[in-house]
Amino acid sequence: MTDASAIVWLALTAAVVAVAFVYSSVGHGGATGYLAVLALAGVAPDSARATALLMNCCVAGVAWWRFSRAGHFNLRVLFPLVATSVPCAWLGGRVALPLSTYSGLLGGVLVAAGFSLLPRRRLVDDAAPRPPSVGLALVMGASLGLLAGLSGIGGGVFLSPLLLFLRWVPVKTTGGTAAAFIVLNSLAGLAGLSARAAAVDGGLFALAVPAGAAALLGTSLGARRWSAFTFRRVLALVLVFAGGRLLWSAFP
Secondary structure, three states, X not given: OOXXXXXXXXXXXXXXXXXXXXXXXXXXXXXXXXXXXXXXXXXXXXXXXXXXXXXXXXXXXXXXXXXXXXXXXXHHHHHXXXXXXXXXXXHHHOOOOOOHHHXXXXXXXXXXXXXXXXXXXXXXXXXXXXXOOHHHHHHHHHHHHHHHXXXXXXXXXXXXXXXXXXOOOOOXXXXXXXXXXXHHHHHHHHHHHOHHHHOOOHXXXXXXXXXXXXXXXXXXXXXXXXOHHHHHHHXXXXXXXXXXXXXXXXXX
């Protein structure tokens, strides 16, 4: 990418900013979007995974901070999830294997989850959340962490719909909880990539700066201004896009 033209870099930066803005508004880092953009730009898979994970850390870190300050974060739910997801994300990051089967399956699940969030006109956001099962959270964390490490994402697109369907947290609290989950798993995934991440073109890593700036704007909408209804709809669109991107990579 060092020999890419200024127009290519400008287009790549604009795409990254757009992805960071939309994804951060629902507490996500945007790795699925970055991977799609980087693939179109012809970036090698290992470089794309490492770059997406770094931008995930920056964007989801901003989202974690903003949603937490707005009161949309649940440490009790997060802790058992990351207790198993972080080591599994590290393990997944060390594995290099064809991901077409995983991508096809997970893409279909995400698209279905996204569409399932659309039909309801109302959502009871402030109903008393159900106490999470620690055992189930540990199993979920391990599974999502491994998938996150294998695919080079933080796992928020998998976690958010599960938190909503299980009703462990209110709607907007999925944003802050998923953002924290993404940051910790992305760091573990980067550690798993280790030497492969160190070989990435530094120019690609610089994309984290405009991504972080876009996240400041996106999270100002999602954490404080949008209603739970709007938040749910945007999250649905993010899930459909992320699932579509995985399906595209599985069946080019």
